[in-house]
Amino acid sequence: MLRTCHWPFTSNPITNPSQAILSCFVSCANAAHIETLSNSAAGGIIHRTLTSWFGVETPAPKAVHVTRWAQDELSRGSYSHMVTGISDVAHREEFQKPVLNRFGGLLRFAGEHTSRSHFATVHGALLSGWREADDILGKMGGEM
Known part of the structure; x- marks a missing residue:
């Protein structure tokens, strides 16, 4: 136990x-x-x-x-968490916003830190990757 x-x-x-x-x-x-x-x-x-x-x-x-x-040498047991007094939802949505690079392309973000409901989890990271892939494919008209 x-x-x-x-x-x-x-x-x-x-x-x-x-x-x-x-x-x-x-x-x-x-x-x-x-x-x-x-x-x-x-x-x-x-x-x-x-x-x-x-x-x-x-x-x-x-x-x-x-x-x-x-x-894991890259995480050493860590995961994202919010400081007391900060809105989890608002900040996690902010982390999802793509950034325009100097060439006019969008840099997109996935990872457990961007998940509204499954942050700090492996499945949150996976689901956020699917979210971004779906959005990219949607903008391409579903073409690969």
């Missing part, structure tokens, strides 16, 4: 009920510990924790993927 620190925020980023995905954030010393485990062992801990929370045996996960951000 994980000790309490800031227990994970959980969500299901996929709205298709046939694709049940549970996303957990684990922080503090718990995150460092989870990163040392195999995906299977980490999934076992989450499964036991959920069973404890609900008081009944929950279904075991079919697959588990642990992101190991603290071991």
Whole structure:
């Protein structure tokens, strides 16, 4: 069982009920510990924790993927967050705005920091990439 620190925020980023995905954030010393485990062992801990929370045996996960951000040399475990008193939505929308470069082209931005509802997540980064790709294709008339 994980000790309490800031227990994970959980969500299901996929709205298709046939694709049940549970996303957990684990922080503090718990995150460092989870990163040392195999995906299977980490999934076992989450499964036991959920069973404890609900008081009944929950279904075991079919697959588990642990992101190991603290071991990533480019992020070292960091993700975007807003300073207290700043509007998340307004600033994340500002981060999405393309910038006109000196050649007249647009520089577009994707990444978890631009996601209004899934910031600080891998799926937020993925969804923002799809958002920008869809917008580019829309402006091109869907041509590739």
